[in-house]
Amino acid sequence: MQFKLYMDVNTFYNDTYDVLMRNESQNMIPLGNLIIWHEGKDKTDWRNPANWVV
Numbered sequence: 001m002q003f004k005l006y007m008d009v010n011t012f013y014n015d016t017y018d019v020l021m022r023n024e025s026q027n028m029i030p031l032g033n034l035i036i037w038h039e040g041k042d043k044t045d046w047r048n049p050a051n052w053v054v
Contacts, residue, residue, distance in 0.1 A: 009034075013034055013038040
């Protein structure tokens with residue numbers, strides 16, 4: 001296993017989308033979040049880790 005820290009959602013999307021889609025039914029929550037984030041439809045900005053700690 002290899003760990004890689006992504007700083008850009010588009011790069012993460014490009015690297016992981018196909019892998020997650022292989023088992024779509026098991027990965028539907030991460031896939032949904034990834035697609036929403038990638039398409040820029042996150043209106044509440046809660047996916048931004050900078051907003052996780054107040």
